[in-house]
Amino acid sequence: MDFLKARSTGLTLVLTVALALGLSLAPVPEAFRPVPSLQRNGPLGPKLVALVVPASLTGKKPARPPPVDTAVADALPPEEEEPDAGTAVADTAPALPAVPTTPGIGLEELSAPTLARALELEALRERMGAQHVDIELNCRKSAPDGTCLEDGLAPFTRALAELRADTRRTPVRVVQLGDSLIASDHITDMVRDRLQERFGAGGKGFLFITRPASAGRWTRSGRGSDGWVIERLVDTKWPRDRVGWTGVAFTSGGGAQSTRYDVDGARTAELFFLAQPASGSVQLSVDGKALQRIQTRGFSKTKSEAAFARVSLPEGAKTLSLTTSGKVELHGVTLETGQPGIVYDTVGLLGGMAEVYLRAQPAAFRAQLRQRKPSLVVLMVGGNEAFFFSRERTTLEQVRAQMKELISRVRTNVPDSACLVMSPIDAGVRTLSGDITPRRGSKEVGDIFREEARAGGCAFYDAFTAMGGEGSAIRWLDEGLMLEDLVHPRVKGSDLLGHLFDLSLQRAFAKSHAPLVAVADPPGLQGADAALVKTFERLGRREAGEAVRVGIAQLGASHTASHYFTDAVREVLTKRFGDAGQGFIAAGKPSPRLDAAHVARELEGEWTVEDALEAAPGGLWGLTGIRAVGAPGAKLRIQFCKDCPDAKTPNGRLDLYTLDGPNMGAPEILVDGQPVPPDAPLPEPLTAPTVRIRSFPVSGPAHTVQVAAPADSGVTVLGASLEQDTPGVVLDALGLPGATAFTLRDMDAAAVDAQLTSRRPDLLVFWYGTNEAGKADLDAEALRRDYPALIARLRKATNSECLLLGPTDRLEQDANGQWHEAPALASVLRTLPQVAKEAGCAYWSPRAAMGGERAMLRWQRAEPALGHADGVHLTQEGYQRLAGAFVRDFLSAYELHKKAQPTARVEDN
Structure with missing residues (x-):
């Protein structure tokens, strides 16, 4: 019998392969290949065999775990941890790509390391033909005469402005619901990180009890024991009348189950669970010590309902553990810092669609959403709708009705929240003949979503066009940005999608928000190509093996006197060019x-x-x-x-x-x-x-x-x-706390010049401006006049080049505890680039490298803290981070100089 079964199986496989090869030569029905353009041909051969022959017979391991739910098109999530070349920054700080960026695309308030990565993604965007697409704001509230009183993003951008002005004491929460594109927290991780950098981090937000699928990353869940029973809205038999938009029920089944979270920096945790008759309890422990036991039994003897329990976490907590007793159903945990900032919840369900989220029990959907008090709800579905439409398993009328209902449910349940609908991205189809064509339905579904977003008072983001439009999935596959399924982007592709969406959000905020300091403060090292020629040439000669000493003298105030910044810069430069003392x-x-x-x-x-x-x-x-x-x-x-x-x-x-x-x-x-x-x-x-x-x-x-x-x-x-x-680099830290450029000006000129000349600097770095920014009576004209004269005098005495550093972000706190810009910050930011230009110096803005407007506030609230409570100074970690940003920009400019290959050699002093 076993022999006959094996023989039958083998014949079936042979016939299957033969049939598949035969079909590959036959015409494909137009319904399955609706877009004849942009085809990519390729041999079917090994790919087809891999699809129809089990790995047990070929002797090969499967390329990836099987789909969690083969009934849905996009059940396969992005790979868990995919190497992504280009994300790491080497000590040698390779030159950033020369990307022409138009002011106002959203890069202005990114800190230096994030900006470096953003520029890499901008270069990738240009190569892939992806586009910057503005969010269509639409109108959420109209006057009787039809005039729009409030656009679709207004509650969100208003909340961001309150964070920026330091008038908000609660987090700004975003809830994003979607499909497998975000199930592993790709795309959304980029957006979350950027928003938290610009506006402060409020915590990790909503996390599942454990990973709800066998594939994907663990970033948005705890690490649970193996005995949890998991039911999802996407399952054939979903948990009816129990689960809200969180989409997954985790049941202990009666035995003790547990999960553990990394809570570093969090001060509050909130448990989402189902209160039901005869339910058990959950023991919460922090770092192994019991914290609180939560009873999940409901008040009603017959009714179950969504419930919540919030606990405070002790300062310095590292891990939070949950252990069940009795039968318990949990839905997730939220973790927050208790500080104003951004909290970005990501709930991605494999196979998610508008129809799937409509399966949620309405009362639970409402209770969970209101409990989060979101300022913005983002709906990112459509990929599965487009797939089912392309297979004639749904109609556009059904897609429209389902999205209309989902938007209505969100608007009704949280009427004070903004909402935003995203279109599906482009996808491809691989035919049996080996051709790859764009999948039918993505644009059609996107157009419906656009119309329903406008009708429902939600903003709309056209991710399809941003990706590059029809056929972009094929280009992305060729460049290694898409998985072979032609549906899911790889890590780098997801990063690019997140980058584009983030910049669209930032542009929308910029349009609604007047800058608190209306001064251009560009990031990066400005003017280095002309001002640092001799310094870069000497570094190049040193790197080439010549016995060259490169002297750098940094003069400044407390930022320099602390030594933390210069120590970090010295460490990188001496590691690369040699340590001369x-x-x-x-x-x-x-x-x-x-x-x-x-x-x-x-x-x-x-x-x-x-x-x-x-x-x-x-x-x-x-x-x-x-x-x-x-x-x-x-x-x-x-x-x-x-x-x-x-x-x-x-x-x-x-x-x-x-x-x-x-x-x-x-x-x-x-x-x-x-x-x-x-x-x-x-x-x-x-x-x-x-x-x-x-x-x-x-x-x-x-x-x-x-x-x-x-x-x-x-x-x-x-x-x-x-x-x-x-041979090597010598870097002098010459700082006096509280000093200004006027302090150095008023010191005996001959004494200063003689000592500085003895140090033999090739480059003078001047870091003044932060203390000037704190002077309400600053004479900006005197600074613009006397500072260039001082620099000219010292350059003449030492025959050196020069580089000016501007102020860090400086804030002052009023009697009510609210932070404001230092009185002369705007004046200093306007003046110092003029000083640098007049003195023939390069210019670098620490404030821009920190992230621009109100960066100090975010650095103060970072974990660990990067800014001091005085609003002026940085912590040791902050100075080291700022030094890393400076060194990257400095060495990137040096690399660009090397590529220019100047013909004239600058002689030694």
Whole structure:
């Protein structure tokens, strides 16, 4: 019998293959190939065999798991984790693609790393023929005379404006319902990340109990035990009268089941469940400790209904676990931070359609949607409708009626929420002859959705046209952006769709929102091609193996004085071009900010650390505007490469900067514990205080210099520097907290010029502007006049190029706790690009790299925090992130310079 069964099976397979090959030569009915244009031919051969012969007979593993629901066209979701070349940023920071971008397409408020990825997607968009398509706003509320009072997105864009103005204390929630295109959270993950970056993150939002299908990613669910019984609206026997738009019921069945969530940063969790007679309970635990037990038994003895239970999570919670007792039906969990920001719920059902969501129990649909209090509901279906229409299994009239009803249900249940309908994307069909043609129905269904969105007061987004229109799925397949099923985009294709939809949302917001600071503040390194030629050439020679030193001196205020930014920049540059030493360290008190650079300062005895902020113009100061004045017998030590591992390094030079004067004895100086020979007598006695630079040869990486005041007089120390006799980059951090460009201007010019020249910079980086932005009485004209003159003077003294950094975003908080722009921020943002242009410098905007308008507010609320509560400074993580953005833009400009291959060589100093 087994032999006969095997023989029968084999004959069936042979006949099936023969029939399939025969059909491939026969005409295909027009209903199955309705669009004759844009065909792509290809051999059927191995693909056909793979379709009809089981892997057990071919000896090959299946290419992917079988569809979860073979009854629906798009049951196969995007692959779980697909390698996506181009998303990672190498340390070498390759040049960004040269993409002509029109102002106003939505790129203006993206932080630097996100902008870099967006530019890559823009290059991909141009190559694929995809388009920027504006959202059709339509009208949701009309006056009696027919005038539109409120467009279809108004509740959403108004809520975004409230977030931006810091007048909203609750999250702005988006609920997106869709099919398998978003079931694995592709497309929507891009939109969520962008919105949260621009407006703040309010949490992960709605998550399933466990993954509701055997394929896809785990990003929008917990990780549940294996015993959950899962029922979905898309199933043949769906859970009637129980489930709302969440679409899936997870039943424990009576045995104990569990699930676990990563809740890092969340402060509230809300359980969605079915309250029913004789139901059990759910134990919530945080990081293994019991938090709260929730009873899911309903009040009614006969009726079941959607119910909710909210709990607070302790600060610092990492994991939330749910364990059932008794028979329990759960629908999901929401996680939120408790902060104003964006919460973006994604509910994608494999095989989802308008008709599927209409299967939801109406009361549960209403209760769940109202519980989320969304500002926007997005409906992203249509792919399955188009498939069934192309197979003549539905009609356009049925599609219209179902979408009309779904829109009506949303508008009725949450009348104060905006709604947006998306068209289906393009798809393809592979015929038995091996041809690939566009699938019939996508445009027709999209046109119906457009009409019903307009009639129902919802906005409409034409994803079909944005993708590139009819035939785009075939082009995307050729470029590796679509799966072989010609229905589902791969990761990169999904990213592109999300990118286009996000920019359309941003454009819609920009049209409804007047900028809080009406100043152009473009991202990226501006003017580097003309201003940094010598610097880039020297870096190129160093990279080519020449023994070249590249000196960079950054002058500024607290952003520079913190060392966090410059340490991060130095780490990348020295890793690529070589490390020529730590550079300049100012005299001063001990500071943990120096720990990362393995530098330590120590004061012993009576010292006074003075700065140039409140001093009269013309004083003698160190390069940072600091001087440490020690009483007789006081000692100061600066230790370089503290706790560094032993390393063989060439010889180097340790320089000590002091302020000598008349009637002052010679300081006692020790280098690595050894006294240095006394100074030779000066040819003429000093008649006024003078900057003195002493240089000591050293070898090895770790060195300590100690300066002791004579017993009968004091000593003034300005700082010290260490360099190695090895090619590479030296980056000096010369910052004074609270300083402005006027502070540097008013310091003694000869003293500053002499010290700066001794540092041999090829590039001067000026980072002023944040403190100027905080001055209500800022003289912007004086800044525009005096700052270029200062830069010109220092460039002449050092024969260096220059780069200006603008202010970070700076906010001030009023008595009511509401944040506003610093009083002179707009003035500084207008002035500094003019200064850079006049001085012949490149320009880079940290504020734009942070994300532009109100970026500080979002950086404060990030997890971990990137901005300090003062609205001025960044955290260490924030400075490091900003430094990463700067280095990428700097090295991208350098790569573009290398490609230009200049013919003239710039000579060394």
